[in-house]
Amino acid sequence: MRRKLVVGNWKMNGSLDQNRLLLEALVRHLDEVKQVDIAVCLPYPYLFQAQAILAASDIAWGAQNVATHEGGAYTGEVSAAMLKEFGSTYVIVGHSERNGAYCESDADVASKFAIAKQHGITPIFCVGETLQERESGVMEYAIANQLDAILSVSGGALLDQTVIAYEPVWAIGTNKTATPEQVRAAHSFIRERIAALHPGAAESVRILYGGSVNPRNASQLLSMPDVDGGLIGRCALDADDFERICRAACKA
Template sequence: MRAKLVVGNWKMNGNLAQSRELLNAIITGTTELPDIVCAVCAPYPYLPAVQLILKDTHVVWGAQNVSQFDLGAYTGEVAAEMLLDFACRYVIVGHSERRSLFGEDNHTVAEKFKKAQGAGLIPILCVGETLAQREIGETERIIEEQLDAVIKLMSIDSLAQSVIAYEPVWAIGTGRTATPVQAQSVHAFIRNKIAQQNAGVAASVQILYGGSVKSSNASDLFAMSDIDGGLIGGASLIANEFISICSAAQH
């Protein structure tokens, strides 16, 4: 039985005081949810504060990105080893915003996955299609290419120590949301693709839904057999919303 995982992606939002207030509310509000893992991925500058506040609590944390390079002359980059200094468990790689706004291609994402996993972090590998790709029936091909880049560089077995997040790009920040049936269909495709190479990995890997999850739709989404939780964007910045989403995963 796969445990449910709910990850808050704060993106480039908040300040130190807001972060502290939000974290304390999440700690209190999710105390009675023993069957799920609750995590937050904060901006780099706030990781020391996140570690201090969440240490010895049930909430875990991570970062939103990582460099594909080893330590060295890469101004402005953050290495996987640096994230370990702040006890990060997770790191997001290949988020749709990194792909679309910063030009990260499948190979770059796969390299970041490799560095993260090699350092002992759990990569949250984001995959997903744009509206244009969906409308011409390219959803499965696009996602297959995104997964294959990692599988070819690493191996199918590497996915066992990762999390996959399906992001329908057309449903992020647009107010549009895939129906639970639409989301489940893509999640099932991902799991079935993995099962073709390793049924054990397919059965165990957590696949999250990352398309504008809110308290109002979380229960229906999380009830789907191949949806193992959510990668939460805007709603993760609102304590009551995020706590309600975590509660939906519990129930």
């Protein structure tokens, strides 16, 4: 039985003052929510602040990216070892906002996935189709390619105990949520694809849905078969909304 996981992706939002209020509110609001795992992935400069405020709670924290290298002359990069020093449990890899704007390749994402695992950080590996891919009927092909990039570098076994986020690009930040049936079909496809290579990993990997999840649609989306939680963007910046989504996950 997989435990549900709700992760807030703060993206490039926050300030020391805003974060303190939000993190302290999350600690208060979510103190009694024990039935699901909860985490926030915030910008690098605030990992120390998250560690200070969340360490005594059950809320985990992590980053939104990681370098493909262990260290050295890579200006502007942040290594997995550095993330670990600040207590990061998770790191998001392959988010479509990075693939598009920063030209991350599948090989880059596979390296990030592998290096995170080597340092004991759980990668949250994002996959998902564009609207054009969905409308032209190649959605499964697109997702399979993204998955295979990881599977070919890391092997199925490395997916054991990791997290995949299915995020249709057209549903991110748009208020166009995927229908429950679309979500179910995509999650089932992802699990079957992994099972074909590594049945053990397919059972343990948690597959989150991300894309315009809010307190009103969370119950239905998160209770679909093969959905093990959510990756939440905008609604993770509001303590009340995030709490309601976490509570919906408890009942899902």
